Amino acid sequence: MSDSSTLPPARLHPDAELAREALSTPLLSRAVRLARWAGPETRVDAGGGLVDAQLPAAAEVLGLSGEEAAADAGEAWRVAVDAGLVDVVDEEEGTVTAGADLALLAGGAPQDVLTVWLAALETVLADASVPDLEGLVDAIAAGDGSGELDLASLDWNPEAEAEFLDGVLRNLYLLTAGEEGPAGVPVPLPALAASALVPDDMPEPTDDVLRQVSDAMMRLDDQFRMLAPVGLVEYQPVDETLLVETDEESVDPAESVESAEPQDDTDVSRYGVVRLTPLGLYGLRARLLEAGFEAPAVGDLADKGADALLDGTAVFPPSAAHAETEQWLARREPLAAARELLAAARGSDKSAPLRRLQCQQALSLVGLSAEPALREVLDDAELGGLARVWLTEHGAADVPPPSEAMIFWLTVDTVAAQLAAEGNSEELRALVEGLARQHSGFFATAWRVEHPATAEVLEAMGRLHPDKKIAKEARKAAFKARSQHGG
Numbered sequence: 195m196s197d198s199s200t201l202p203p204a205r206l207h208p209d210a211e212l213a214r215e216a217l218s219t220p221l222l223s224r225a226v227r228l229a230r231w232a233g234p235e236t237r238v239d240a241g242g243g244l245v246d247a248q249l250p251a252a253a254e255v256l257g258l259s260g261e262e263a264a265a266d267a268g269e270a271w272r273v274a275v276d277a278g279l280v281d282v283v284d285e286e287e288g289t290v291t292a293g294a295d296l297a298l299l300a301g302g303a304p305q306d307v308l309t310v311w312l313a314a315l316e317t318v319l320a321d322a323s324v325p326d327l328e329g330l331v332d333a334i335a336a337g338d339g340s341g342e343l344d345l346a347s348l349d350w351n352p353e354a355e356a357e358f359l360d361g362v363l364r365n366l367y368l369l370t371a372g373e374e375g376p377a378g379v380p381v382p383l384p385a386l387a388a389s390a391l392v393p394d395d396m397p398e399p400t401d402d403v404l405r406q407v408s409d410a411m412m413r414l415d416d417q418f419r420m421l422a423p424v425g426l427v428e429y430q431p432v433d434e435t436l437l438v439e440t441d442e443e444s445v446d447p448a449e450s451v452e453s454a455e456p457q458d459d460t461d462v463s464r465y466g467v468v469r470l471t472p473l474g475l476y477g478l479r480a481r482l483l484e485a486g487f488e489a490p491a492v493g494d495l496a497d498k499g500a501d502a503l504l505d506g507t508a509v510f511p512p513s514a515a516h517a518e519t520e521q522w523l524a525r526r527e528p529l530a531a532a533r534e535l536l537a538a539a540r541g542s543d544k545s546a547p548l549r550r551l552q553c554q555q556a557l558s559l560v561g562l563s564a565e566p567a568l569r570e571v572l573d574d575a576e577l578g579g580l581a582r583v584w585l586t587e588h589g590a591a592d593v594p595p596p597s598e599a600m601i602f603w604l605t606v607d608t609v610a611a612q613l614a615a616e617g618n619s620e621e622l623r624a625l626v627e628g629l630a631r632q633h634s635g636f637f638a639t640a641w642r643v644e645h646p647a648t649a650e651v652l653e654a655m656g657r658l659h660p661d662k663k664i665a666k667e668a669r670k671a672a673f674k675a676r677s678q679h680g681g
Contacts, residue, residue, distance in 0.1 A: 200488040202372040203514045204479050207472040213304035215473045216311035219425035222277075224256050224270035225314065229279035229296050231255045237288045242275045244268060245288065269321070273424075277313040308476070311425075315477050318424045322417040323356040358390065358410070359417060365389045366427075367478045370470040371489075372511065383418075383432065383466030387411045411466065418468050426474040433464035496521040500531075500538035504552040505545065508615065519556045532557060532564035540576055542646050544614075551611035554580055562588055579604030602643045605629060610647035613654055626658045630668075637671035641678065649675040 206212070216222055231252070237245045244252055244267070252271060253263035274280045278295035282288075298306040369381055387410040392399050399407070411432065418429040470478070482489040492514055495506045503522050507515040523531055539553035540546070557564065557580075568584050571577040572594060579600045585593045596604070609629075612622045630636055640652060649672050656668035 200490070200509065201368065201482065203490040203492050203494075203510050203518065204367075204371040204475055205492045205514065205517065206476055206479070209304035209308065212473050212476050213307035213311075215425060215471070216307055217299065219311070219473070220423040221270060221273055221318065222311055222314050222424065224266075225274035225277060225279055226296070226299060227256060228252055228267070228271050229274045229292060232274075232280055232290050232292070234289065236290050238275075238282055238290055239288065240285065242272075242282050244271045269318075272321075273314045273317050276317040277310045279310070311473070312477060312480055315424055315426060315481075318420060318426075319356075319359070322420045323352065323359055359414075362386060362390050362414060363478055364482070366468065366470050367475065367482065370475055371479075380467045380469045382463070383411050383414060383468060386468060387414055415466055418466070425471055426477055428469040428471055430463055430467045432466040492517045493521050494518075496525055498522075500534040501549075503556070504535070504538050504549040507556075508545070508548050508552055515552070515555070516559075519559055523556070523559055528560050528563040529567055532560050532567035533570075536567060536571055536577055536581075539580070540574075542576075544646075546576075547607045547610035547647060548614040550576070550580060550607060551615065554583070557584055558587075562590075565590055575600075575603070576607075579607075598639075599643075602640055603645055606640065606643050606645045606648050606651050609651045609654065610645070613647075613651070618654070618658060622654075623658045623660075626655045627660070630655070630659060630661075630664050637667045641671040641675040643675075 217226075237248060239245050246264075249264040249267050252267040253259070256267055256270065258266050271280075274293075275282065278293040279299075280290050280296075281293045283291045295306075295310050299310060366381060366386060369379055384407065387407045388399070391406050391410060392403055396403070415432045418427055419431055421427050422429045479489045479491065490506070490510075495503045495518055498506075500522075503519065507518050510518060526534070535553045535556050539550045541549065557568075565585065565588070568581040568590075571581045574581070579596055582593055582596050582600075583604075609622070609625065612619070612625065616622055633639075637652070641648065645651075652668050652672035652675055656665045656672060659665045659668060
């Protein structure tokens with residue numbers, strides 16, 4: 195996906211709610227506790243990490259015990275330093291003081307809290323792209339005796355690893371921000387790994403690709419275990435008994451990829467299930483914007499003009515367009531909003547039919563107080579048909595019947611809008627068949643319609659209609675339309 199790609203609009207939770215979630219995440223809350231615990235006696239090494247002698251006390255402050263206690267305390271400390279909650283004031287002495295951002299978490303605005311959380315997220319993402327410590331020790335041992343890291347023996351490419359994780363998270367964002375499911379849709383780990391590795395044009399994954407997917411699942415399992423405490427995802431890890439079963443029975447975990455919708459949900463959950471949290475959706479969108487992607491959010495257009503609303507929502511999925519339009523209308527008086535929408539819908543450019551379709555859908559959310567605006571455009575060549583449809587649907591009295599020319603113009607405009615919105619979809623095919631069936635002499639008249647898209651619409655009808663005779667009539671009409679308009 196290129197940096198200029200447009201992603202589906204995200205439906206973000208309010209900043210105040212996200213800030214509360216950020217403060218309650220295990221990792222940031224631990225980092226805050228350590229930042230408040232740190233004092234004149236706290237010592238750090240040259241890299242800013244707690245010296246080994248301090249780790250037991252830090253773990254105790256956090257209420258941690260067991261084999262991972264020191265490592266977890268060390269990670270929380272790194273987050274505290276990277277997020278500005280703690281400052282190293284003397285590198286030689288290894289002394290620290292409270293950071294400027296610590297006060298922001300108590301008295302700052304929600305956006306301040308989220309900025310600190312984003313810094314914490316970057317630390318964890320960087321850690322998640324590094325192989326496990328045992329692998330690093332082995333790689334150093336495999337070196338030339340100098341103690342230098344031998345990346346070749348580790349088979350680890352830092353940039354490639356970070357890029358792979360970014361790609362997986364982008365796919366998770368697409369599934370969450372789009373309309374494939376509700377926000378926070380749970381995604382089986384095999385399907386997520388496959389989405390990053392199996393080419394779209396590969397009907398059946400090869401054994402080699404399946405092995406890659408299986409390896410990727412194991413890496414992602416470790417990475418999502420690390421990303422859950424910072425609040426990016428909710429993660430149900432791979433069932434560890436599966437690894438034993440795999441060794442004993444030579445069963446490849448990637449076999450579950452072959453069934454995108456397994457019969458047994460419990461069984462697929464054993465392979466790991468990940469869900470992007472509302473906070474994670476916010477965080478990934480912030481990173482995507484930073485990387486140069488167009489990552490819209492519902493509400494972005496609420497303070498823009500009607501032209502921006504109609505153009506912007508043209509590429510939104512239906513429910514997101516509906517939500518965006520509701521927010522836009524909520525900030526305006528209904529009659530003024532209707533007039534602004536109608537004015538923005540005018541035009542003879544290529545995008546105009548789709549703008550008028552978006553206008554029609556937006557006006558369906560405005561009540562009867564908008565009626566005067568619709569009556570004002572009854573005689574308008576481009577908007578008169580749309581206005582009559584709205585007034586009739588809202589039960590208005592004394593709606594003048596449309597002329598035949600207006601009916602045909604509106605028909606061409608509607609098909610042109612559907613073509614722009616959906617291409618050659620099944621819905622458009624059904625519309626084309628219905629038009630030809632309802633109007634026996636449709637093509638004999640349609641080619642004369644003074645609309646910029648007349649020829650294009652008739653050609654599309656010729657492509658889409660299953661009846662060869664009617665399709666031929668449509669193509670002949672398209673030829674006449676091009677000749678009439680000199681195209």
